[in-house]
Amino acid sequence: MQVLIIDDEASIRNSMSEFFDDFGIAVTAVSSAEAALDALQAISFDVAVVDIRLPGIDGDALIVKAHDIRPTLRFIIHTGSVEYRLSDALRAIGLRKEHIFIKPVADLSALVAAVQGLAS
Amino acid sequence: MRSMRLKLATRLTLLNIMICLGIGLILAIQFISYRKVEALLSEISQDHMDEVIRNAQNGRDLASILADINLLTHRFFEQDNQLKLMSGRILSDMTLLSQTNRDPAIGKQIERFTAALRVFFKHCGQVNAVLAERRTSDREMHRRLNALEEAITDRMIRNTLSGESTDFIEQLSLLVYGYRESLLEIGKHFAELRYDHFTDPFANSKRPVLDMLSDLKIRMRTLTAADQEIQVLATGLRKGIDRYSNAMLALYSAMDALRQARLAMRDHQGGLITAMAASDTRLAESAEAVDQVIKTQLQRTGSIVGVLALTILAGLITTSSHLLVKHVNAPMRSIQAGIANFSKGLLDTPIDLKRQDEWGVIEGALNRMATDLRTSYTALEISEKSYRRIFDNVSEGIFQTETTSSGSYFTKANPAMARLLGYATPQEVIQAYADLQNQLFVDPADGERLVDVLRDSERVSGFECQLQNRSGRQMWVAIGARLIQDEGGERFTIEGTMADISDRKAAEAALRESEDRYRTLVQASPSPIIVHQENRIVFANDAAVRSLEGKAVTDLLGRETTAFIHVDSLEIARERINKLYTLDLELVTGDKIPTIEEKFITLKGNTIDVLVAAVAITYEGQRAAQVVFQDISTRKRSEQEMVRLRNLLKNITDAMPSVLVAVDANARVTQWNREAERLTATPARYALKRPLSEVFPQIAEQETRIHDAIARRPFQPQATVNLAIGGMERICDIAVYPLTAEGVAGAVIRLDDVTDRLRMKEMMIQSEKMLSVGGLAAGMAHEINNPLAGILQNIQVVENRLMGELPSNKRAANLCGIERSSLTCYLEKRRIPEMLASVSDSGRRAARIVDNMLSFARKGDSARSSNDLATLMDLTIELAENDYDLKKKLDFRHIRIVKEYEPGLPPVPCSKSKIQQVLLNLLRNGAQAMATKRGSNEADSSGIPPQFNLRIQRLGNMARIEVEDNGPGMDEATCKRVFEPFFTTKGVGVGTGLGLSVSYFIITENHQGTMAVSSQPGKGSTFAIELPMSSH
Known part of the structure; x- marks a missing residue:
């Protein structure tokens, strides 16, 4: 299983990579949407964990683009914004409320479980 | 002479009586003879007419009876009932006839006829009895024939059954058939027989029914050849025929008897009719006899009357010629001679006729007249003397003047007249004047005026003028005189009396002066004054005319006083007027008629309010009322306007939401509005006129400002002060405004809570x-x-x-x-x-x-769903129990929970998680509060264990949740702030102070509900949440 993590906050990005790694999940972590799109060209990821507020292209736009590149890619939204609402475009891709995790996630195991659920 | 003693009238009366007696005699004779004729005539008419009528009536009755008899004769056959009925009626009619009849001959005939009738009816009855016997026989025959037929039929059946010959029997039956036919024939024949058959002796000689019966009997002999049984029946039949024949014979004899009876009856009937005819003939004869008597009577009467009339006429002529010569012509001549003597003046020679009748009376009257004439001449002389005495001694002057073309002078004057004019004797007066007009009158025009008046009206009295006497003294006199115009026109005479009235004139002048003074005074008065007599206005001054809106005083004079009084005041005004006119003059002055307010109506119809004073006065010698009044309409209007303004001011100030208190220069309350009453709980009636510091001590510290304002210092700006009112701290804005209007010193205090x-x-x-x-x-x-x-x-x-x-x-x-x-x-x-x-x-x-x-x-981001509040509460309790926190020493399980849930409460639309959050927060806070009271959630020293009372109930269209703890409670200040964010009573680090404010926000903003807290320090707190039962 290949998971792509996109987060501009290093401590989050790193801790999540480490946590996923501890659970034997292969993780590629990038700090921007642009980098993520590059990575997507190269690797076929199963799941992407996307932060919304990103420098440059934001998370919403990234998901749309990523879906264009890899239609089988599934997404988890991991955001600090409590007022986040799914746009119609994302709903069309198949995102639902349960795919949204608000930071801070009290127990990362829940996030891992969600990723595993999506990948299988 | 004896004949002279009777009066003439008596003699004439006697003659009249004689004539009357003669005429009366003639009338009496005529009357008697007429009465006789009348009596005879009435006798004829009464008796004879009665009898004629009766005879006619009897004839008619008899004819009707005869008709009835005739009818009955042809109808009575076999009709016994009708016979009895009709015969009874005919007999009673006969009885009636005999009763009304008067003629004995007729009566005897009626009796005979009635007897014959009775016999006839009896025979009729017998005929009917025989007829009945015949019918019985006929029926019996038929019955026997029936029995015979039955016997024959019986026999025939028997013979047939036994095989015997039936020929004979069959013949028998044919015979019986023939018998029945004959019998029916007989019946038919009988029915065809008429009454005449029986009554006509010639028709009677043939008797067909009897023949047919005997024939039938012979035919029946054939039956004897039959057997025993039939023979017996045949014998019966023959006996029947015998009975039938006997009945028929009896009928013939009965009918014969009847015929005899009828003939006898006819004879008597003829007798009766003859008797009646005889009676009529007798009547006619008797009438003729009476007629003869009347004629004789009338002739006798006529001759008696003629003789009497001739006798009376002769007596009358003799007597009247005697009377005329002796008692009329002779005395007339004597009287004429006497009257001629009187006219010559020979009054002492009386007339003497020596008669006691009417002529005597005329003689007496003429003689008395002569005597009276003599006496009057003497009386006239005495009267003349007494009038002269009066003339000389009377106190008034009596005069006579004469005016001619040459001048005017007195012709007569009495001594009083002389004294009046200052002369000693009347003679001097007559001599003293030659031109009265200029000599006597102070103003000669008065003399001319007197003459003019007299010429116009001939008489004058009370003519007042001024004269001067001999010494030149002027005096007022009243003259009463008349003018006598002499023929020719130049001369005339005036005669009359005059009296000195100088004293009276002086008194009148004084009175007029006094009245003029009163009039001027009243006229000039600025107050309206009117005087009325007997309710009519007799005087009104200018002010009154103006006040009552008249143009001139004439508009008021003569009008009724009450016409000017408004209906509201009419009753009391009438009472007062009544008092003025009826009470004693002394009593109605002063306080008896108090000054009051009334309403008047002016001439233009306007109503005015007036103040009225009235007194009783004497006006021109008569009782009157003087009314002084004052128009106070303007004053009234001002008063009303003032009241209105006062009310307006009060309404305005009362309508203000602020406390408005006005004070005067001494800081005493003059205005106290409703808000002031409410805030201080002091009613206006108590507060008014009291010092402000007494009724509103809370603002005493503002006194300096108030005093500054009263001293007309500029407006004292608004200040915010804390006042303890009704045991509560109130924050008020206070402003003081000086009252600057003229004549009003003081200030207005405005206080806004x-x-x-x-x-x-x-x-x-x-x-x-x-x-x-x-x-x-x-x-x-x-x-x-x-x-x-x-x-x-x-x-x-x-x-x-x-x-x-x-x-x-x-x-x-x-x-x-x-x-x-x-x-x-x-x-x-x-x-x-x-x-x-x-x-x-x-x-x-x-x-x-x-x-x-x-x-x-x-805001409202979470989904609403219908939730059962009780379930929600229970879930939350469970959650709280699991929220066990060692550090905070909270053990929720030690808290006693009392649930008071209203059953059947419908689900409430709300966000489940949010409400749960609120409830959990309340439970946690409560548990913490109870823990701080006791140190732990164990029972405290007082032994009362920590306890939650949880209530869920419905209040109208709201669901109410109450969470009550028995913790330490909160003071009022804390209660008020408990929902503020970051407000906390917990120690630092125990809570963020956000819980209740978030709860408050959830309930009020997210659910449109309410959240409140009440608490008693030391006993606990209750949080109450109300949520709408239906979402908006």
Whole structure:
């Protein structure tokens, strides 16, 4: 299983990579949407964990683009914004409320479980 | 002479009586003879007419009876009932006839006829009896024939059954058939027989029915050849025929008898009719005899009357010629001679006729007349003397003047006249004047005027003028005189009396002066004054005319006083007027008629209010009432306007939401509005006129400002003060305004209770504060959540890698040559896990705070669903029990929970999680509060265990949830602030102070409900939530 993590906050990005790694999940972590799109060209990821507020292209736009590149890619939204609402475009891709995790996630195991659920 | 003693009238009367007697005699004779004739005539008419009528009536009755008899004769056959009925009626008619009849001859005939009738009816009855016998026989025959037939039939059947010959029997039956036919024939024949058959002796000689019967009997002999049984029946039949024949014979003899009886009856009937005819003939004869008597009577009467009339006429002529000669012509001549003597003046020679009749009376009257004439001449002389005495001695002057073309002078004057004019004797007066007009009258025009008046009206009395006497003294005199115009026109005479009235004139002048003074005074009075007599206005001054809106005084004079009085005042006015006219003059002055207010109506119809004073006075010698009044309409209007203004002012001040108190220069209350009453609980009637410091001591400290205002200093600006009113701290704005209007010194104090407004303001500030916290939180959340996520995630990775059983951990340890157990031991020794847990815990708490703060920003974002509040409450209790926190020494399980849920409450639309959050918050706060009271949630020293009373009930269209604890409670100030964000009574670190404010926000903003708290310090607090039962 290949998971792509996109987060501009290093401590989050790193801790999540480490946590996923501890659970034997292969993780590629990038700090921007642009980098993520590059990575997507190269690797076929199963799941992407996307932060919304990103420098440059934001998370919403990234998901749309990523879906264009890899239609089988599934997404988890991991955001600090409590007022986040799914746009119609994302709903069309198949995102639902349960795919949204608000930071801070009290127990990362829940996030891992969600990723595993999506990948299988 | 004896004949002279009777009066003439008596003689004439006697003659009249004789004539009357003669005529009366003639009339009497005529009357008697006429009465006789009349009596005879009436006798004829009465008796004879009665009898004629009766005879006619009897004839008619008899004819009707005869008709009835005739009818009965042809109808009575076999009709016994009708016979009895009709015969009875005919007999009773006969009885009636005999009763009405008077003629004995006829009566005898009626009796005979009646007897014959009775016999006839009896025979009729006998005929009917025989007829009945015949019918019985006929029926019996038929019956016997029936029996015979039956016997024959019986026999025939028997013979046939036994095989015997039936020929004979058949013949028999044919015979019987023939018999029946004959019998029916006989019956038919009988029915065809008529009455005449029986009564006509010639027709009677043939008797067909009898012949047919005997024939039938012979034919029946054939039956004897039959057997025993039939023979018996045949014998019966023959006997029947015999009976029938006998009946027929009896009928013939009965009918014969009847015929005899009828003939006898006819004879008597003829006798009766003859008797009646004889009676009529007798009547006619008797009428003729009476006629003869009348003629004789009339002739006799006529001759008696003629003789009598001739006798009376002769007597009358003799007597009347005697009377005329002796008693009329002779005395007339004597009287004529006497009257001639009187006219010559020979009054002493009386007439003497020597008669006692009417002529005697005439003689007496003429003689008396002569005597009276003599006496009157003497009386006239005496009278003349007495009049002269009066003339001389009377106190008034009596005069006679004569005016001719040459002058005017007195012709007669009495001594009083002389004295009046200053002369000693009348003679001097007559001589003294030659031109009266200029000599006597002070103003000669008066003399001319007197003559003019007299010429016009011939008489004058009370003519007042001024004369001068001999010595030149002027005096007032009243003259009464008449003018006698002599023929020719130049001369005339005036005669009359005059009296000195100087004294009276002086008195009148004085009176007039006094009245003029009164009039001037009243006329000039500015007050309206009117005088009325007998309710009519006799005087009114100018002011009264103006006041009653007249043009001139004539508009009022003569009018009724009451016409000017308004109906409202009419009753009392009438009473007063009545009093003025009826009471004693002394009594009605002064207080008896008090001055009062009345309403008048002016001539133009306007109503005016007046103040009326009235007194009784004497006006021109008569009782009158003087009314002085004053138009107070303007004053009244001002008063009303003032009342209106006062009310308006009161309404305005009462309508103000502020306390308005006006004070005068001495700081005494002059105005106290409703709001002031409400705030101070002091009614206006108590507060008015009292010192402000007494009725409103709370603003005593403002006194300086108030005094400054009273001293006309400029407006004292508004200040906010705290006042203790009704045991409560109120915040009030106070402003003092000086009263600057002329004549009013003082100030107005305006006090506005702004406590509620300030509280409202605070609430709004708080609300805004919460909203700004929400906005801030929303902005901050992202920024804080990211680092928090970094902290928490990293801690989790660290914990995992230090203490987790991960394969990579083992690999790393092996690489580093570290035993896992030693590392664990080391970490434990250094209490690393504990510290890591602490970091993690702090991070989570920070995240929770951020989340709670975000609640202010989230409005109705959570989905509503219908929730059963009881279930929700129970779930929350469970949650609270699991929220066991050692550090806070909270053991929820030790708290007693009393549930009072109203059953059947419908589900309430709400956000389940939010309401649960609120309830959990309340339970947690309550538990904490009870714990602080007792040190723990064990029973305290008083032995009362911690207890929650949880109530859910319905209040109208709201669902109410109450959470009551028995903790320490809160004071009022705390209660008010308990919903403010970050307000907390808990120690530092126990809570954030956001819980209740978030709850408040959830209930009021998200659910449109209400949330309130009430508390009694030392006893506990109750939080009440009300949620609408239906979502909007």
